[in-house]
Amino acid sequence: MAEKDELQVDDILKTNRRLNEQVKELTQQNESLLETIRELEGDIKELQKKSGNGKTSVKKKGITVMYISFGGFKSIQEGESTDDLYDLLDEIYIKFDEIADKHKLERIKSIGDDYICAGGITEKRSTNPIDICLAALKMKAYLQELKAAKFTEGDGFWNVKIGIHSGNGMVEEEKSRRKKATFNLTGEVINTVPRVASLCEAGEIVISDYTYEIVKGYFSCEYTGDLPVKYRGNMGLYQLKRIKRIYSEDRKEGIKPNADFTLKYHLKEFNDIEEKVIDFLIKNLPGHLFYHDYTHTIDVVNQAELIGYGEGVSDHQILLLKTAALFHDTGHTIESNGHEEHSCTIAREWLTEYNYSEEQISEICNIIMATKMPPNPQTLLQRIICDSDLDYLGRTDFIPTSNALYKELEAIGVMNDINEWNKLQIKFLSGHQFYTATSRRLREVNKQSQIDRIQKLVVEEGE
Template identity: 40%
Template sequence: MSLYIVVAIASVLLNIVLVGGFYALVIRKRRALHDLNTVLMQKEQELLREIDRNNNLFSRVITEVRPDVSVLSNKTETQKFKMVTVLFADIEGFTQIVDTMNPESLIDELDRFFLKFDAVVQHYNIEKIKTIGDAYMCAGGIPIKNRTNPVEVVLAALQMNAFMKDLQANKGQEVWSLRIGIDTGPVIAGTIGSLKPSYDIWGTTVNVASRMESSSDGGKINITGNTFLFVKEYFNCKYRGKMPVKNRGDIDMYFVEGIIPHFSHPTCLFLPNNAFVVQLQLLRLGDLEEFVLDMLEKGLPKNLYYHNLKHTVDVYTQVELIGKAEGLSDEELLLIRTAALLHDAGHLVDYDYHEEMGVKLAKEILPKYLYSSQQIEIISKTIMATKMPPKPQNLYERIICDADLDYLGRMDFLPVSNNLFKELQEHGRINSMADWNGMQVKFIEKHQYFTNTAQKLRNVNKNIQLEKIKSVIITGVT
């Protein structure tokens, strides 16, 4: 065989080998891509299932904890409330108005008044009970119990009165004068009637509020001594004597003259300024605290030995301590305390993404406690700052990060640390105590408190705890 033919055959064989190798490479790559796509699709499906699971869990949790749904749906049940503020209002001289005014115009005017009153009471989460002729009745603290209702009802009364006075000034009709009476105390509430069921309230508090209204003057707000005790820090009130009331004895009466100057709008004593709103929010925080802690106590999984109710209370307490020491304003303290209260609430839904779930819960719950969208945004970012590793960007975040890891420098470090180990082990995050101690040493050596207050309070003891863990690692004795 000639050399030329040999070379030609070799060349053909080489091309066959190269082409075969190329196609084999292509096939392997296609298989690899197919396997990668399969893995990605599986991961995507797992992620979608996890998102769906979390959304379902979130829906279940928020249905169980939403502070209005269960109560509002049970208005048919008779309930006793310990602290409700009842308001009665009517138009002074209404009988004369009826005799002199066109009926259609009269009804139009009443509708106008009552629509305004409805908007005011709705803004303050006050329950409208009924209207009878020119009389308007509402109550705060039902059907959802709260501790802010005396202040909110008096605020609503001031704004109702201001609206009527504006009408008088614009129309020159002195007859349109509102008379208001208010009392605070226990009531019984429930629904009456079968054809046209209506939510109503009964009790001595209702009767006394009615008496306060009939004993008031046109353009005045007459409150009882009970209500005065709850609102005296917010409003200027003028004592006007006692009134005998059946089953209650002599009752002190006060005229509300307006909001105290440092809580009132610069141009109007009937409108609250931001300082008043913040004080009211701080009072309302007590209701939120009660609601959230009850929600956590009933709903958190039992295998959260560290991220439990006690931890939330610890952080909630510590952010206030650090915040005051760091010079936070009242509003700033409100926001940081709210964030601390909700920072671990996401554990109700998901263990790994509890910060994100906590933000979702905050955005669902806080509007019902009249937090603004700007306040909720700050609170949400503060909650997310607790995600490990901590990288705080502002004072809010530095405070909550220090409060969240406050235990590192406390005397009860070891029992708290053991609870965290037990929790992580049960969730498959750590295998042995030896691994855990080694992890703790690395973490504490790198950890730093961010605020001057926490550094002064905890740094020394944190270093003592670090030496104890190192000793345990060396000697094997706890």
């Protein structure tokens, strides 16, 4: 009996320990949930906060912030007047603003002498962390030049520390009719980045592991330690040293990117441009374009990449092909007749904003113009885009795609007889040729089977 009682007691103790562990786990989950609720309540309050002075607050994901701390102000006042120091600081900020603008960064309001700017404030870009690291290297180089000049003159200089972190935050934009919009930033990212900067040696740049994971393919970085972060554990910190030598035009300093860096950058940036263009097409294409809709553009982009690699073109040529495919039908938003010329106009305007070179833009426009009917491609890239544009002719989805084109032509009054349409399709398919060996290998056999299928549907006069 005693043995049975001991077993029962042991079971009760085990159950009690298990329940205590569950209570502890639930308590931790509850605390985490309460913290999330508090953050959401704060977000809701910020989102609802609108006043007559033009301020609006929006939660943003994927913001990258650079925090530049100017320390040692009192120690350098002895050799210079306070006014002179502030004049120099204003001069520095003006230069910082120029660099930030070039890399599409926004300056954030700050208290005191620290300088803060961020990417992803007005427009989400996957390249924001790269942009901000490039800007940081340029700012650091500029400060080193100023410091060297000051030492030559026997004057002191600030202990400047630069921290960079990527995360989420609440952005408050204050618009003004007379001045450029200004921004306030609250939340995790702005709360963390000063701590990142504080663990940096004077004159150096430290980035968080969040930022490091995005930029490590472009820059040389060195692990420096960890930063304890609430609810997450330790955050790894890395010293940003330079652009990688293989991607640097100035191999010694590592500040100026070379052509390979720019290509790698544009290939990453393409996804942002694609998302923006597809959204533009969805919102602006006429409703009667059942064939030339945004899905056709996505299809041509994918096929251009597939055929391009099949033809052995370079990564730079793939970028040109995909960009041309992305913009080749944007002109339909203006006018379908002569839309290729309109597409070139839109492409030129957009791509200039994304820092494509004039040479790249001209080549992209030439590729777009090659899709004009009847096609007459002169280069390999033009032959690839023509095959990509009509790739459906040799695919199993030919019939539904062809029906969409018929529906589009019917909507604009060009075609209203399905039998005549079938005859026209046979004529077009019989006279069509794929220009690339890749497309002929992948599509030619199936294209012939489509001709045979449509011929069975045609009703001749008198039948």
